[in-house]
Amino acid sequence: MAQLTPDANTPPRRGRGRRPADQVRTEILTAAGGLLLAEGMAGFTIEKVAAIAGASRMTIYKWWPSKGALALDGYFTVVAPTLAFPDTGDIVADLTDQLVAFVHLVRDTAAGRIISQLIGQAQTDPELAAAYRERYSWPRRAIAVETLTRAMARGQLRADVDPESVVDQLWGACYHRLLIADLPLTEDFARTLVDNLVRGLR
Amino acid sequence: MAQLTPDANTPPRRGRGRRPADQVRTEILTAAGGLLLAEGMAGFTIEKVAAIAGASRMTIYKWWPSKGALALDGYFTVVAPTLAFPDTGDIVADLTDQLVAFVHLVRDTAAGRIISQLIGQAQTDPELAAAYRERYSWPRRAIAVETLTRAMARGQLRADVDPESVVDQLWGACYHRLLIADLPLTEDFARTLVDNLVRGLR
DNA sequence: CACACTGTGTACGCTGTGTCCATATAACCA
DNA sequence: TGGTTATATGGACACAGCGTACACAGTGTG
Numbered sequence: 001m002a003q004l005t006p007d008a009n010t011p012p013r014r015g016r017g018r019r020p021a022d023q024v025r026t027e028i029l030t031a032a033g034g035l036l037l038a039e040g041m042a043g044f045t046i047e048k049v050a051a052i053a054g055a056s057r058m059t060i061y062k063w064w065p066s067k068g069a070l071a072l073d074g075y076f077t078v079v080a081p082t083l084a085f086p087d088t089g090d091i092v093a094d095l096t097d098q099l100v101a102f103v104h105l106v107r108d109t110a111a112g113r114i115i116s117q118l119i120g121q122a123q124t125d126p127e128l129a130a131a132y133r134e135r136y137s138w139p140r141r142a143i144a145v146e147t148l149t150r151a152m153a154r155g156q157l158r159a160d161v162d163p164e165s166v167v168d169q170l171w172g173a174c175y176h177r178l179l180i181a182d183l184p185l186t187e188d189f190a191r192t193l194v195d196n197l198v199r200g201l202r
Numbered sequence: 203m204a205q206l207t208p209d210a211n212t213p214p215r216r217g218r219g220r221r222p223a224d225q226v227r228t229e230i231l232t233a234a235g236g237l238l239l240a241e242g243m244a245g246f247t248i249e250k251v252a253a254i255a256g257a258s259r260m261t262i263y264k265w266w267p268s269k270g271a272l273a274l275d276g277y278f279t280v281v282a283p284t285l286a287f288p289d290t291g292d293i294v295a296d297l298t299d300q301l302v303a304f305v306h307l308v309r310d311t312a313a314g315r316i317i318s319q320l321i322g323q324a325q326t327d328p329e330l331a332a333a334y335r336e337r338y339s340w341p342r343r344a345i346a347v348e349t350l351t352r353a354m355a356r357g358q359l360r361a362d363v364d365p366e367s368v369v370d371q372l373w374g375a376c377y378h379r380l381l382i383a384d385l386p387l388t389e390d391f392a393r394t395l396v397d398n399l400v401r402g403l404r
Numbered sequence: 405c406a407c408a409c410t411g412t413g414t415a416c417g418c419t420g421t422g423t424c425c426a427t428a429t430a431a432c433c434a
Numbered sequence: 435t436g437g438t439t440a441t442a443t444g445g446a447c448a449c450a451g452c453g454t455a456c457a458c459a460g461t462g463t464g
Contacts, residue, residue, distance in 0.1 A: 024411070042326040047451060056412050061453070116325050119381055123322030124244040133384045141384060157403045164385055165394045166403065168375035173367070176374025179321055179381065182335045182343060183366055192367045200402020201359045201368065221442060222430070247420060258443050263422070 027053040028060060032074025037110045041117035044071055068121050068128025072135065075118065079111050085143045091151035092198055098144070099170055099190040106178055107185050116178050141167050169197060229255040230262060234276025239312045243319035246273055270323050270330025274337065277320065281313050287345045293353035294400055300346070301372055301392040308380055309387050318380050343369050371399055 031053035035044055046067060050057045064070040088094055106112035122129035141164070148163035170193050177185040233255035237246055248269060252259045266272040290296055308314035324331035343366070350365035372395050379387040 040326065045451060046453095057452090058413090058454090059411055062410085067452095120322035120325030123319045123381065124242065129383065133382065137382050137384050161398070161403050162394050165375070165391060165398060168378045168385075168391075169371040169395060169398060172378025173370035173374040175381070176370050176377050179325065179377070180335065180339050181331065182339050183370075189367060189370075192364050193371060196363070196367055196371060196399060198403050200404075201363050201400050202402075223441075226442070248422095249420060258445095259421090260423085260444095261442055264441085269421095 024053070024055055024059060025063065028055055028063075028070075029074055029077040031055075032070050033078030034074075036071055036074050036114055037078060040113055041071060041121050046070065049074075066125060066127050068118070068125040069131055071118060071121070072128060072131050075114055076135070079109075079114070085147055087147055087150060089154070091148070091154075091156045092194060094147060094151075095170065096191055096194050099174065099194060100187050102171065102174060103185055103187055103190045106174070112178060119175075119179065140171075144171070166197065170194065226255070226257055226261060227265065230257055230265075230272075231276055231279040233257075234272050235280030238273055238276050238316055239280060242315055243273060243323050248272070251276075268327060268329050270320070270327040271333055273320060273323070274330060274333050277316055278337070281311075281316070287349055289349055289352060291356070293350070293356075293358045294396060296349060297372065298393055298396050301376065301396060302389050304373065304376060305387055305389055305392045308376070314380060321377075321381065342373075346373070368399060372396065 028049060032044075032049045035048055035052060039048075044067070046057055046060050049055075049070065050060055060070065064073065085098055086094060106115065118128070118132060122132050144167045145163045148157065148161070148166055151157050152159055152161060152163070173193050174185060174190065177183055177189065183189075230251060234246075234251045237250055237254060241250075246269070248259055248262055251272065252262055262272065266275065287300060288296060308317065320330070320334060324334050346369045347365045350359065350363070350368055353359050354361055354363060354365070375395050376387060376392065379385055379391065385391075
């Protein structure tokens with residue numbers, strides 16, 4: 001596996017004594033992200049991360065409070081946040097673009113499996129749940145709400161719409177198919193979600 | 203704990219040899235459901251279930267392929283399915299009633315935590331994911347889709363609506379708040395979901 | 405140069421898993 | 435009724451992973 005030597009410039013100097021803290025920290029995060037991509041949360045153990053990073057488990061326990069916290073940090077070091085949300089002035093086009101991009105990220109890359117398994121782990125790991133909300137879910141929700149609010153101010157949407165609920169009905173619907181997976185998560189599905197909401201069912 | 207003697211009529215005859223299969227099976231399922239309610243998936247282990255049921259782990263391994271399968275069976279023995287979906291002829295009222303009832307079930311009873319943790323576990327347990335889809339998610343989805351389809355036939359909804367996507371935008375949105383929990387899951391939220399979709403955002 | 409800080413190796417106990425056995429007894433059949 | 439089969443039980447085993455503890459060895463700082 002490539003992660004066994006995370007950086008060719010720094011030969012794996014594995015001896016007894018101390019190594020620079022930042023270097024070890026980086027190697028651990030790289031190893032965590034790589035392991036997450038390779039095996040998912042099921043095979044993600046602190047012991048394996050330590051082995052790949054060539055670090056001691058003690059070091060990991062010292063810096064990360066839980067397995068979930070380490071996994072979340074590892075995920076962010078591997079997957080760029082990509083939080084851009086263009087505001088072209090056409091709310092329907094913007095929502096559709098963002099939702100379709102999200103569907104592709106989640107379906108066509110390893111990010112989907114990792115996100116779903118992080119959410120899964122968060123159901124029994126309160127610290128991970130809090131970290132996920134603060135560092136991932138909430139910022140993304142805020143950006144979408146802001147865009148919706150601007151569209152309401154422009155008069156493209158009714159002024160009495162609750163933008164938070166709209167976010168749940170677009171992204172939440174996608175998460176539903178990602179996590180339950182009783183029906184496929186497709187680009188058409190994303191477009192239908194926007195269409196249902198904007199036009200209404202009647 | 204009450205589960206230590208699941209049934210007062212059947213004294214805990216813990217000896218060596220064989221016991222009636224149905225009785226043991228029932229005691230294991232009762233123990234599994236009780237443990238699930240008491241501790242959630244985090245503290246749910248085969249060893250504890252065996253101890254509470256007064257059964258041997260071997261017996262459990264023989265009948266249930268995975269921890270998730272046992273948990274799901276245990277859940278169904280404790281929580282009645284309650285799949286009724288009244289069709290009064292007014293689709294908006296029916297959807298609202300069902301969604302509000304779902305919100306109460308999930309928020310005010312132990313079912314919410316168990317469901318979310320079962321879904322969480324399913325993210326790294328393919329067998330549990332399949333069982334959850336077949337025995338829980340799919341039947342509920344089918345009933346909702348059927349009701350929506352009848353409303354379309356009556357002309358209460360547009361004829362070109364995709365009912366499956368509507369289910370994701372109503373129940374999926376609630377699951378989103380249940381699983382991520384960055385915003386509260388309230389009765390008002392449920393009503394807003396229906397309103398958003400039926401009236402449209404414009 | 406001395407000191408504090410911190411990563412490393414190693415060891416320990418704990419919990420839970422998954423599997424095996426021999427034994428005991430219920431359920432079934434002749 | 436009596437023999438046979440099916441199966442639940444207690445106990446043991448190896449294994450993985452967690453979380454913690456301790457002594458040692460280097461790094462960085464004054």
